[in-house]
Amino acid sequence: MSRRSILIIGGGIAGLSTGCYAQMNGYDTTILEMHDRPGGMCTSWQRKGYTFDYCIHNLAGTRPGSGLSQMWDELGAFKGTEVIDHEVFQRVESCDGKEFNLYCDLDRLERHMKEISPDDSKVIDEFVNAARSFSKIDFFGMGTGGFKLGMISKMGKLMKYSKMTIEEFSSKFKDPFLRRAFRTVQYNMSEIPMTVILVFMSGFDNGDLGWPKGGSFEFSRRIESRFIELGGEIRYRHKVKRIIVDNNRAVGVEMEDGSEQIADIVISAADGYSTIFGMLDGRYLNDRINSYYEAIPKNEPFGIEVNLGVNRDVSSEPHAITLLLETPLKIEDREEDSIYLELFDNDSGLCPKGKGIIKADLVGSYEYWKALRTDLERYRAEKDEIARRVIDILEERFPGLRDQVEVVDVTTPVTCERYTGNLHGYQPWPSKVHTRKVMKEGLSRTLPGLEGFFMVGQWAGATVGVSTVALMGRDTIEKLCRMDKKRFVSQIV
Ligand SMILES: Cc1cc2nc3c(=O)[nH]c(=O)nc-3n(C[C@H](O)[C@H](O)[C@H](O)COP(=O)(O)OP(=O)(O)OC[C@H]3O[C@@H](n4cnc5c(N)ncnc54)[C@H](O)[C@@H]3O)c2cc1C
Structure with a gap:
């Protein structure tokens, strides 16, 4: 045939x-x-x-031997490269110096959260124990046969988290810092189900959620x-x-x-x-x-990315930081009270030795940028303006940064639509x-x-x-x- x-x-x-x-x-x-x-x-x-x-x-x-890693091996996706396993998923920082580290190791995370707020022990136990239960289920391996039928019985009591938003869960914390910080833990998407952050934390704990070097x-x-x-x-x-x-x-x-x-x-x-x-x-x-x-929603998480190439070593920083802002950041017609950053050092393979990349991921509205792009000059000026505001905020967290910025590159939902054809860059x-x-x-x-x-x-x-x-x-x-x-x-x- x-x-x-x-x-x-x-x-x-x-x-x-x-x-x-x-x-x-x-x-x-x-x-x-x-x-x-x-x-x-x-x-x-x-x-x-x-x-x-x-x-x-x-x-x-990304964990060798996990259900899903079989597929990546079939596709040769990690051939000749390394996978980086981060110690913290991200750190949330307040303006007054408080830090919430989402440690990938659940035992360490539990201890850390209880140090921040012993009064919240009950809700911390609920969060960490739910993540531990998720760790026993090979969600990622579902499609390759890694997920076994017996795992379904473990899921029953966890299903309630698919109907609860991260925002709703965060309101359980008594400690005001933890309550505010927890809302931002999943890339600032507080209206999505708790199951998402639980699956993420279980993936980190299992060593099955990493970052392939080289990008x-x-x-x-x-x-x-x-x-x-x-x-x-x-x-x-x-x-x-x-x-x-x-x-x-x-x-x-x-x-x-x-x-x-x-x-x-x-x-x-x-x-x-x-x-x-x-x-x-x-x-x-x-x-x-x-x-x-x-x-299709009007506002797009990660719709705007501000990339900064900086003459600064960022290797002692966590790879992701959310800054809780005292003065909101004005973007389009909205105000954001936090900003999510990713940092790359030379070890990532993305920048020269001694230098770094700081990327700010922001919500962006397609309609706003599409309308602006009818006038290319205004569109570019607005991108520059957003970058300037981001740099102003970062200057407080990373003193001297303004003078270390060597390259600025801003993408919007329109950029994404132009290069990939995806509707509204959605x-x-x-x-x-x-x-x-x-x-x-x-x-x-x-x-x-x-x-x-x-x-x-x-x-x-x-x-x-x-x-x-x-x-x-x-x-x-x-x-x-x-x-x-x-x-x-x-x-x-
Ligand atoms: C900012 C951002 C961060 C993300 N972070 C993560 C992450 O951390 N982890 C993760 O797992 N996923 C992440 N994702 C999601 C992930 O990138 C996407 O889900 C995935 O890459 C989508 O792949 P795709 O092949 O379905 O679509 P696409 O990547 O959109 O591919 C579609 C392809 O079709 C081509 N095309 C379109 N129209 C035509 C045409 N008419 N003729 C010929 N070719 C055409 C396009 O050029 C494109 O190459 C992220 C996405 C974004 C935007």
Whole structure:
């Protein structure tokens, strides 16, 4: 029987992973990527000797032998690099010198929190013990068989945390500093479920949530290499305009230059909105899909990133710090009372010796920046202004920093949309507790009434995450093999 062919639209992590597993399973695979490089959102870029990293803060599945690490080994994602395990997830600092370190080791975290507020022992026990219970469940290994059925019984009592926001949990603390600091623990997203921070803390405690040295683009590059070694083909600067459909079956794609490519299966690993409403002209819809896209939030966590390349050694600092602000930071038409920072030293592989990178992640509104960008000068001036305000705040925490800044680079939701095609530069971050059901559940990987077609990636599931989308690629090829009555195979590099 001749090999079946697959066209994959998009060479982000979802597309690359899908491509690797398709090649391992005997399909002829071509990835069409509009950009000139792999990775999509999982990327970094160079500016005057500094590498500014856009994506990975923490990556699931980094402990050798864990359920999910098997997938990364199959994709060659860590080949030739090291994984850094941080001592603290992040430190929250108040203006009056108080510190809350989210130690990755749960015993140490418990002792530290009780030192900050002995009166809160009961709620601290609740938090740390819940995280310990989560540690016994291999959540990250679910898709690769690491998750065992017996684990479900352990989940019962933990389910209540999926209905409780981080904000709601933080209100249990009597100590005012801990109460305020706890709201910010998950990248400042206080309206998302407590389960997210519990899964994170359990992942850290298990050593299964690390940071691949060299950053996001190098990470993507390694998976791209694996795809090519497996015999796959990737074509850059190939933007797909339309999915060709014959008798309600996807049979190929039309490129922007009008050329056509035909295949047995088409898989979109590109932005969901442009796939469904653009490339397929909105012909394969249902109420769920419409409802999902209507509910896309207006403000985007990590929408704005201010990257500073600094002539300063930051190696004695924690890798992530949240500063609780006395004077709020004005961004767009809002005021923020805290700011989340990430710091990289030479050991990260992102900057020269003795220098550092400080990145401030801020909430950003697409509409605000889109409107500004009609006037490029104003858009740039506003980016400069935000950077200036961030530097002013940092000057207090890192005296002398203002004069040490060598490079400034600011991204907005519009930057993300331009480079990756993602609608409004949006990320389906873990949904807020109080939101539409469809936002929590996500969409399906197929479209109603369309054959020969799949969607993978962050738009086809309920949430973001490099590991989530890579796993989705693996799972989709496993399904395809079942449909084609073939045994799914995977190989470790
Ligand atoms: C600021 C930030 C921080 C993050 N931090 C983390 C983290 O710490 N840990 C983690 O696990 N995840 C993190 N994520 C999430 C993670 O980056 C994404 O979930 C994941 O990379 C999405 O991958 P994807 O392949 O689904 O989509 P994308 O990365 O968006 O890839 C889609 C690809 O399709 C291409 N494309 C689009 N349209 C077309 C077209 N018409 N024709 C051809 N090609 C097209 C794009 O150029 C792109 O390469 C972060 C994301 C952001 C933005």
